Amino acid sequence: MTSLGDPDRSFVASTALQQRLHGLVPGGAHTYARGADQYPEGMAPVIARGEGAHVYDVDGNRYVEYGMGLRSVTLGHAHPPVVEAVVEAARTGVSFSRPSVYELRAAESFLEQVPGADMVKFAKNGSDVTTAAVRLARAATGRDLVALCRTQPFFSTDDWFIGTTEMDAGIPASQRDLTVAFDYDDLGSVERLLERHPGRVACVLLEAATGTAEPSPGFLEGLRALADRDGFVLVFDEIITGMRWSRHGAQGVYGVTPDLSTWGKALGNGFAVSALAGRRELMELGGLRTDAARTFLLSTTHGPETTGLAAQLAVAEAYRERDVVGVMERQGRRLADGANAAAESLGIAGSFAVVGRPSCQVFVTRDDLGRPSQEFRTLFLQEMLLRGVLGQSFVISAAHTDEDVDRTVEAVGEALTVYAKALAAGTCAGLLRGRPVAPALRRFAAPRRIPGPATG
Template sequence: MTPPGEEGRTFTASTAMQQRLHELVPGGAHTYARGSDQYPEGMAPVIARGAGARVQDVDGNWYVEYGMGLRSVTLGHAYPPVVEAVTEAARTGVSFSRPSVYELRAAEEFLAQVPGADMVKFAKNGSDATTAGVKLARAATGRDLVAICRSQPFFSTDDWFIGTTEMRSGIPTSQRELTVTFDYNDLGSVESLLERHPGRIACVLLEAATGTAAPERGFLEGLRAMADRDGFVLIFDEIITGMRWAPGGAQGVYGTTPDLSTWGKALGNGFAVSALAGRRELMELGGLRTDAARTFLLSTTHGPETTGLAAYLAVADAYRQRDVVSVMEQQGRKLADGANEAAAQLGLADHFAVVGRPSCLVFETRDHLGRPSQEFRTLFLQEMLLRGVLGQSFVISAAHTDDDVGLTVEAVGEALSVYAKAVDAGSCDGLLRGRPVAPALRRFAAPRQIPAPHRA
């Protein structure tokens, strides 16, 4: 599966399929982060298959892939034990009128994996799980405001969150006004919210850590103490960090137990399964063992589908057999060190850097003045694609071998040689083949045309 050289790499079939997708699917993809606008123009591969850390597009090009299914694949594409477990589950039936044995097995496995949680409910996507957590918090507290960390990019597709983004068209103002924001690693900003909205904050929701930001000493502990004092529900979004920071998530790494936590991504190694977990007295508000008014929690036809739960059980077994997180961190360090050394050798350390937790790396692209630049990012993506590396980030998996990392570091060095020309010239003109990539969550699909001034 050695990628062909730059001269033999074409995107003809992918481009044709992408055009057809735009005719049939709004945005041309089912996730905004997968959209063709996130890739260099005319260079958005449509994937035919994947194996391990590599994927092949419909033009026959092989790539070392990063991002790994939007961070959901930690064991590698088409990981045989997971595929076999899912296949076996499908053979015995996928959906029934009563709970299946997989629901009990998965719940027991998950609660052993996350000891701070008493109960769990499974679903198919992280947005549903997170919104269910918000609903429980409002029901338990009788409060209406949701406080979210403003610097963290995504929590849910539902109105309470999307109303805070640039893509808020169609969301009533009344919904948008019920979400307030605070700053990461800033207990004072949370305290300020509590003072401005006394008795109204139902929950404080955040990722305990991100790829590029870890909690400062006392921050998470301070949130826990505030929650205990004020009565709001502390929710950790473990959609990304769960099973990528540690099997027990970021809460296990940093030693702070939330009231509720939401999970997804790596639970199924790409198969659809998510979870809401937490304290019994909160979770039971959506159950049958409560005297309080019942909360409509998660009640979905496909949430307990046997294939997704079987995938999770196989993933959990793989994590027992080897230290998957340590493998990702080891390979991630090699990649970051190699890429940053390549940048340093070319004098680009102020313009390009691979940063973040080794298991969840991103790359920063800056222009000739050191400013974050989508244009320079696009140039880097373009040159990496031409050299057989596909990825909007350097989020790694345990399937990335030394050969994969070595090929990537070599490609980074070659791509940065082109990047250096743009830095020296102060522009990507003549080097970038099309328009720059754009933020996935933006108000308009394309910049509005500005009318020319009227002339008499």
């Protein structure tokens, strides 16, 4: 088995399986962010198993992993208490024709965790619960427009959001026209939006914070005041921030309570469970205790599956027993400090930096002219993979040990030595093995290759 520090890694088996996947699965993966086009060419590992902060690919390579299941794993892969809870639930039956006791237990546990919410509805993914929040807001207000934050990358796979991206093929203009946008941390842009569309905005939807953007004092409070004054529904997308900012979500950190919030990812430590939570008078529009026209809120066969809810209960217990967020923040700071010191020592701090909230960090890659660069990003990913670190980001988990972080910082220093050579040359040509990575949400699939040296 290849050790973490071996630069002569083979990806032969992974590449062969990836080609088979391309023949069977559109895009070769079930999530665009997991696609082979997001990794250096011929270096997209196919994972065989994971444990804690490490994963192993089909070639026998071992990696310290970051990103952790697209931010969904905070306790570490195959965390024993979660796995045991899921296995126990599976042995009692997974899906029934009536609610199981897991639904009650999970609802009580979740609502204790999110004190600003009165009711919760569980599902399997973030897109479904976020779209349910939009539908509920439209039903409650009688309005049609959805206002979302234009600088935040993803809210749902459904038409109301995907129609705002470059991958809008197949989505009618009538759907695209019902979504409008504002700028993060700019209350004036929201106010101007409301002025342009008086009485039409059903909800304002955003992440209260992101890995790289914290709200200025008064911004979230201002949104809450605008919602109370104008009548729109304020929705916080806590799919990422919930369980990474705190067990109570970003709303618990910033002290602003939305009308609705959507949760997922780390809620089950990678097991499929998501949640829509909110005020009773809104949530009951999809229930049986209302005289209003009922809203088709969420009705899913697999939403109350016992295994997902058992995972949620086990994760909640882990967060009560241990300061999981505190561990991630401490280890994330150690990683950022070490990586940024390495860049500083090489004189390239203006071209490479680890930024963001310590529990949810990303790395910034720029070229020799200071421009954001996919080519230089790919070069960094390539060199980190060769040194046993896998990750499109530095999103960490509570399973990352001091040894994992120290090894990662060492790999960063070595990778940035190569990065610095490319900066000095003004090109990655000759150092990058294949085409650069590309944005996951783009209009055309064709990869772009990095240009080679000019020939006469």
